[in-house]
Amino acid sequence: MxxxxxxxxxxxxxxxxxxxxxxxxxxxxxxxxxxxxxxxxxxxxxxxxxxxxxxxxxxxxxxxxxxxxxxxxxxLAYIPEVVQLYGNLSGLENLEFFSKLAGQKIASDELSKLLLEAGLQEEHHKSKLSSYSKGMRQKVGIAIALSKQAxxxxxxxxxxxxxxxxxxxxxxxxxxxxxxxxxxxxxxxxxxxxxxxxxxxxxxxxxxxxxxxxxxxxxxxxxxxxxxxxx
Amino acid sequence: MYKLLFQQFLRTRACQLGLTLVLILGGISIIIGKQFLTDQGRLADQATQMQQEHIERNVKLHGDDLSLLLYYLKFALLNETDPLAGLSVGQSDLNPGVQRIRILALEGQKYDSDLVNPTKLLYGNLDLSFVIVYVFPLLVIAFMYNLFSEERESGTWQMVNVMARSKSKFLLGKLLVRFLLLAGVMLFLIGVGAVVLGVAADTAFLLFTLTALFYLIFWFALCFWVVCLRQNSNVNALVLLTIWLALVVLLPAFVNNYITNNYPLPEALSTMIKQRDGYHVKWDTSKKETMEKFYEEYPQFANYGFPSEKGYSPTWYYAMQHMGDVESREDSRAMQLKIRSREASSRMWAQVIPSMQAQLVFNEVAGTGLDDYMDFLQYMNEFHENLRLYFYPMIFSNSEVASVDWGQFTPEVFTNSNKSINWTKKLGSLVITILLFSVLSIFSVRKLI
Missing domain, CATH: 3.40.50.300 (P-loop containing nucleotide triphosphate hydrolases)
Structure with a gap:
């Protein structure tokens, strides 16, 4: 590979x-x-x-x-040391944004599933990313990688x-x-x-x-x- | 993706502050425009009422001597204000919209107006055209200076770089979001202004709107090129603000200075002196000589003959007044030509300075430019001449004051309706500069990604 x-x-x-x-x-x-x-x-x-x-x-x-x-x-996908995403969008919105940027069309409930799969609890999905810890950001990064089907x-x-x-x-x-x-x-x-x-x-x-x-x-x-x- | 780009941008403080600021300034500018139009309307109404009262009062005072009455009587000429002037006041608040003319020598009366603050000539009014020409570019800079650099500086570019199918599409998407927001706000303000000020939806309004839109596109194209040169946000902001200062303030001021020096107007003084001398010297000149010159100008009045060299004659007095205008005619024409040349030169320079071009087009379509005022002055000559030709025979034949139908003298309105729009001249240079910076941007984006 x-x-x-x-x-x-x-x-x-x-x-x-x-x-x-x-x-x-x-x-x-x-x-x-x-x-x-x-x-x-x-x-x-x-x-x-x-x-x-x-x-x-x-x-x-x-x-x-x-x-x-x-x-x-x-x-391929990439998860840097500090996953820098848009702080004024939620984790779910960041995921939607980057998946669309990658040309993927994924329904909102599927995106939520990806975040869950990456280990981000549902209660955090709609919180602004600026309030996330480093670990939570990395989970969003992983969900983004998954959404790309990398x-x-x-x-x-x-x-x-x-x-x-x-x-x-x-x-x-x-x-x-x-x-x-x-x-x-x-x-x-x-x-x-x-x-x-x-x-x-x-x-x-x-x-x-x-x-x-x-x-x-x-x-x-x-x-x-x-x-x-x-x- | 565009919906999220909108959301992401709308949630930034710069966007919220910028849009609030421009909406407030736009609102104020529309209120100022409305105030200006209301003032102009009130002046026009007052002129009608005042003219009636003025004539009635003087007819009562001098009802036994028509020539004396006409020495005092003033006839109002109104420069009609287009509602678009509320969006672009131009020089119309510096030049009188109502001119009250006597049938004496005209030249001295043309420039009878209130003193104004000369700094307004440079900075103009806080009308909507000011907001468009000065404030909107600042907002474009505030929205665009970190379009790319913020991605690099905040670290999101790494993610975009790996995730995006097309990075140029991503950058263009960000650009489009900012443009649509500002264009939307601009069109909203123009629309509100049009409704509030009662502007007709005609070709002049269309040209005003298109000029504003193209001017905005020009700034976006320029900013996009600069931000794609890979500098950091601080450098971009500095460069763009310097360009704004040069294009919006320094270059127009430089051109103004250059034109003023390149087209000096000694005729402004010489016209006045010749007009005054032309009249005053006639007091010491034989009446016959003055009348001969007068009849050369107006052979149709030659049958009124020559007054006695001794004592006062109204025919001779009005001929003297008239000679003031005749003897300053050449200087007056030269001055008009030079002022028109100054305007033509401004238009030429404006082809390469978009801020000037936008402002000149706004003033032109609103009828508030220098050329419009010159047309008004030109019409004033005809208005004055018609009054003279109407009253001269009555004065010379010593007609009764009561024989004149004074009710017919309501203020005359000048409407500049002979203007045609040359779309290529008005929008061509803006389109060319937009294309230039778009092409430069394409090369920069290619290098960038």
């Missing part, structure tokens, strides 16, 4: 991503760990088509993102700043999405959550993917030790 082939990106003389090769299958959750500036967000932006690679290819659904920006954009969801530091309960809820939602066939590519600092939610984890340092493994082969404490050694 998602593939990087010798993917590289330079900002001037500085290497942001160097010869990245990885694959994320359908229904798989891939968590990419790394320090600030390791190249995680640049990698996501290359897949989203917001940046063009210096060399190599980013493929989404088998299509080169650079050559098929419109087609690849239709099957096959691939990119998440950038999604659990940063969430309390343990909200993180747990978020983890369960991600697992549920993967079970339903969505591929998830998550950039994170949160080693324990990465091991918990991910099917595979990778560590990135100075633009290079220096480690990649299935989570069934490693537990959180081993991962933390490895992470601290490699960076």
């Amino acid at each position: 998602l593939e990087a082939v010798n993917l590289s990106k330079k900002y001037g003389q500085k290497d942001a991503v160097v010869d990245l090769n990885l694959k994320v299958e359908k229904g798989e959750v891939f968590c990419l760990l790394g320090q600030n500036g390791a190249g995680k967000t640049t990698t996501i932006n290359l897949f989203l088509g917001l940046l063009d690679p210096t060399s190599g290819k980013a493929l989404v659904g088998g299509l080169d993102v650079v050559e098929n920006k419109v087609s690849t954009n239709q099957i 096959q691939v969801i990119f998440m950038d530091e999604p659990t940063s700043g969430l309390d343990p309960k909200a993180t747990d809820e978020f983890t369960n939602i991600c697992k549920s999405l993967a079970k339903n066939g969505k591929s998830i590519f998550m950039a994170t600092h949160d080693i324990f959550n990465a091991v918990n939610v991910g099917d595979r984890v990778g560590i990135m340092n100075e633009g290079r993917l220096i480690y990649s493994s299935h989570t069934e082969n490693i537990d959180a404490s081993e991962m933390q030790e490895l992470y601290l050694k490699t960076i």
Whole structure:
């Protein structure tokens, strides 16, 4: 579903991503760990088509993102660290707005169901987004991704700043999405959550993917030790 | 999506404040326009009543001498005010709408009016045309300066970028929402103004409305181009406010200055001096010489002969008065031509300054521009001449005051009905500037997305 082939990106003389090769299958959750500036967000932006690679290819659904920006954009969604939406619209209205922007025509009760599926309780659906917590905003972000019927969801530091309960809820939602066939590519600092939610984890340092493994082969404490050694 | 874009924008404080402000200002401007029309109507009514009383009083006082009576009698000429003038007062509050004329030398009487505050010439009135030309662009700037940058600055652009099928459609949607709101408010104000002021739904009103609409579109096109240049909100606001200042205040003031210097009017003084000299010098000139010149102008009166060189003669007195106008005629014509040239030059400059173009078109369709006033002055010459030609034979033949039907002298009304509308000249330059900025915007949007 998602593939990087010798993917590289330079900002001037500085290497942001160097010869990245990885694959994320359908229904798989891939968590990419790394320090600030390791190249995680640049990698996501290359897949989203917001940046063009210096060399190599980013493929989404088998299509080169650079050559098929419109087609690849239709099957992917993005949840940033802080989901910024329109504060003076409600969660339901934001969902309706962004789903329409994506060209989807979804009835109001279906939109409510999507919010419930994303874990946002009904009593909050019609409250203004400016009153939402970070976790609630992320749930709206997930509902937006669902409304787009995206096959691939990119998440950038999604659990940063969430309390343990909200993180747990978020983890369960991600697992549920993967079970339903969505591929998830998550950039994170949160080693324990990465091991918990991910099917595979990778560590990135100075633009290079220096480690990649299935989570069934490693537990959180081993991962933390490895992470601290490699960076 | 448009419904939600409307909701999202309507809930912003900038939108609520902006719309409230322009509705209040628009309402005030309509009230001011109504007040102006009421004043003009009251003046016209008073002129009719005053003329009747004035004639009756003077006929009583000087009923034994027609020539003396006509020295005092004034005949009112009204410059008819179109209801559209309530939307665009222009210079009509500076120039007299009622001119009371004696059959003596005319030139000195033309400019008998109250003193006015000259700064009003630059800033105009708070009429609806002022609100459209000055205030609406500010509102367009307030609504547009962060059209794109707010998305980037608040972080929503990331989501839009990934979710939108067409980002240009999203930006155009935001633009359309803002335009429809402001255009709706503008048309609402024009509509309310038309009803309150009793404006007829004719081609002049259509041109007024279209000019206002195109002027608004021009500002939207200009702002859209600027905001698509990827600057932040602060820079956009600064750039757009600078452009507003230049287009709405500085450039028109510069053009006004340039035209005033480029077309100096020494004739304004020389006309007055020649008219006064032309008359006063005749007191020391032989009556025969004066009368010969007078009869050259009016051979039909030559049979009244030459008065005695000694003593006073009403024929000679009115001939002297007349000579004042004759001897200042060339300077007067030159002055009229220069004033018309100033107006023509303004129109030329206005082709590249949309705010000036809009204001000139508003004044023109409302009949409150400089050209309209010049037409009124031109008509005043005919009005004055007709009065002279009517009374001269009576004065020269020493007719009885009672032989004149004074009841027929009700105020005459000047209506400028010979105006034709050249749509291309009026709207062409606005359309071209809109197209220019639309094309520039297309290139900028392509780079942006």
